[in-house]
Amino acid sequence: MITQLRLELLKLVRSKGFYLSFAALSAFVLLMLWGFYSYAQQKTGGLANEQFKYTYESGSYFNGLTFTLYSLMFAFSLVIPIFVAMSAGGQIAGERRAGTLRMICVRPVARVSVVLSKFLVVAIHTYLLLAFFIGLNLLVGLLFVGWGNLELYPGPLNLVDTPGRILRDDALWRFFYASFSGAWALLVVAAIAMLLSVLCDNPVTAVAATLAVYLTLYIVGRIEFFVVLRPYFFTTVMDFWRVVLKPEVPWPDVYHYAATCGAYIFGLLLLSVLIFERKDITS
Amino acid sequence: MWLKFLLAAGFALSLVVALVLKPGEPRADTGNRRDLAGKIDRGQNGRRLRLMTWNIGNGELESETRAHATDLPAVAQVIMDNDADAVALQELTGEDQLQLLLTHLKNQYRGYACSRGGGDRVDAVLVKGRSGSLLKPDREEGLRMGALAEARASAMSDRSARFNDVPAGDHFAAAATFRLQKYRPEIVFVSAHADAFSAARRRNFTADVVDWARSQTKGELAFVAGDFNFEVSTRNKNNLFTDDGKHDSESYAYLLKYFRDLGRDAGETSINDRRIDYIFGPSETISLSRAEVLRGAAVGRMDHWPLLVEVAF
Numbered sequence A: 001m002i003t004q005l006r007l008e009l010l011k012l013v014r015s016k017g018f019y020l021s022f023a024a025l026s027a028f029v030l031l032m033l034w035g036f037y038s039y040a041q042q043k044t045g046g047l048a049n050e051q052f053k054y055t056y057e058s059g060s061y062f063n064g065l066t067f068t069l070y071s072l073m074f075a076f077s078l079v080i081p082i083f084v085a086m087s088a089g090g091q092i093a094g095e096r097r098a099g100t101l102r103m104i105c106v107r108p109v110a111r112v113s114v115v116l117s118k119f120l121v122v123a124i125h126t127y128l129l130l131a132f133f134i135g136l137n138l139l140v141g142l143l144f145v146g147w148g149n150l151e152l153y154p155g156p157l158n159l160v161d162t163p164g165r166i167l168r169d170d171a172l173w174r175f176f177y178a179s180f181s182g183a184w185a186l187l188v189v190a191a192i193a194m195l196l197s198v199l200c201d202n203p204v205t206a207v208a209a210t211l212a213v214y215l216t217l218y219i220v221g222r223i224e225f226f227v228v229l230r231p232y233f234f235t236t237v238m239d240f241w242r243v244v245l246k247p248e249v250p251w252p253d254v255y256h257y258a259a260t261c262g263a264y265i266f267g268l269l270l271l272s273v274l275i276f277e278r279k280d281i282t283s
Numbered sequence B: 001m002w003l004k005f006l007l008a009a010g011f012a013l014s015l016v017v018a019l020v021l022k023p024g025e026p027r028a029d030t031g032n033r034r035d036l037a038g039k040i041d042r043g044q045n046g047r048r049l050r051l052m053t054w055n056i057g058n059g060e061l062e063s064e065t066r067a068h069a070t071d072l073p074a075v076a077q078v079i080m081d082n083d084a085d086a087v088a089l090q091e092l093t094g095e096d097q098l099q100l101l102l103t104h105l106k107n108q109y110r111g112y113a114c115s116r117g118g119g120d121r122v123d124a125v126l127v128k129g130r131s132g133s134l135l136k137p138d139r140e141e142g143l144r145m146g147a148l149a150e151a152r153a154s155a156m157s158d159r160s161a162r163f164n165d166v167p168a169g170d171h172f173a174a175a176a177t178f179r180l181q182k183y184r185p186e187i188v189f190v191s192a193h194a195d196a197f198s199a200a201r202r203r204n205f206t207a208d209v210v211d212w213a214r215s216q217t218k219g220e221l222a223f224v225a226g227d228f229n230f231e232v233s234t235r236n237k238n239n240l241f242t243d244d245g246k247h248d249s250e251s252y253a254y255l256l257k258y259f260r261d262l263g264r265d266a267g268e269t270s271i272n273d274r275r276i277d278y279i280f281g282p283s284e285t286i287s288l289s290r291a292e293v294l295r296g297a298a299v300g301r302m303d304h305w306p307l308l309v310e311v312a313f
Helices: A002-014 A016-044 A047-051 A064-078 A080-089 A091-098 A101-106 A111-145 A168-199 A203-220 A234-245 A251-278 B002-020 B069-081 B095-104 B139-156 B199-216 B245-258
Strands: A150-152 A164-166 B033-035 B048-055 B086-092 B109-113 B122-128 B161-168 B171-178 B187-193 B221-227 B259-261 B277-282 B287-293 B307-312
Touching (some): A002 A016, A016 A064, A016 A080, A016 A111, A064 A080, A064 A234, A111 A168, A111 A251, A150 A168, A203 A234, A234 A251, A251 B002, B086 B221, B095 B122, B109 B171, B122 B171, B122 B187, B161 B199, B187 B199, B245 B259, B245 B277
Antiparallel strands (some): B171 B187, B259 B277, B287 B307
């Protein structure tokens, strides 16, 4: 298992996709910086006050921590899952496509070890992506926007029901927690992609199917007509990652939803292993 | 084999933990009543004030959406049954309808309808002002005082109430200033109705109402109530009822900068599971003892339920 894991890690660090994912996220951070900076300038430049007497979007509101929060919220939902799906969806189906899966399976290695080592590598990649993204945002935020406390208001980002504030040092810890809760939530997407990678012959099909399932449920979950179905979507459960960024963390909620994510991850992985063990590999 | 067992164990353990550790219920989904009497600390020996807000307009788009005169007896009955000290009403047709309502209230209340402005409907504010129940001692205190003492205390109460138009945005809100008892602080109570269609207009209206209420409170207790038509709850992933969620966020944040959302835990107040009717009160000087949405109270095609809060101060 350890050898298998080492081999998979080696494959990961030698793949172009690994570096491409970090490069793409860096580009996203730069785009967010430009957008955030110009928005903040517009809102604090006196134009807003001409129409309205009051705004909480003051100079202290726009700081590096707020920038990181906004950047992370948007990237987590729509950007990072793409790279996670690409990484996981290509694991088994990619080997099959390249003609190396048969060779791997004829070796005296249990198929469960093959699946799990590949999934562990995906998990490491996922955490590195998220940690890198958060770290880069904080660094860019510090250098180009400046530090301050994290001020939260009801409405934007849909995070709190009443205005709240997290002090700077505490907020940094919260982002550290978010790197774990976020990575754990993203592993649900990875587990789905892994299952589809076992089922599909083509990695593109596996990745596309994973993203189709994820985005469909994500969008449907935001339409009021399906409010009854919403609690049953894994995308709703995945949303737990961000509650660590509330002024008061509802820990029972975190444990509940993290465990639900765990059930998805372990359940899907078990299914993947059972199918892969019985699969006749002919290519 | 042991790896598969590990996966199965992880799956089972996760399921058990997820089932055992239930998440906290979202506030706005937890039913229509929050009786917080057990949590009162300061208010036990103080006075209680019962406030109500109700948009009595109708949701029937094809005909009259303002209050129907035929609904007024039922409205009056709800107000009297709940013994509200002051009531904020929205979407009345005008002064005539207010007078009709006061008649149904058996003249136990005095009321005021704000100027019409550019719209076709007005807000009104009612203040209980006839019987001795203007002064409402706590149960224990009432028993201790006895009927004679209570009557004497009633006679001491200052029944005068001042009414104002509150210029806000491009129309008006209605306000009443009154005392529950002589030597008690004055209470300022505003009945407001923000624009249903423009979040920017709601934001301007809210800022004006808040600023007016704050300018009146030199030692008085200010309450702002009404239909603000915004909803910023985390329940709403995608709020289809606003043209700009950011403006609504600003409006709510400005209100919470100076006031406390007293009906926050009472649940939705309007059809489509919306909580858009609010009663905001002082953050410090009162304690909330009850917040309830009276779900059975709507009659006809009304699309709002009354929100009732009781505070001790």
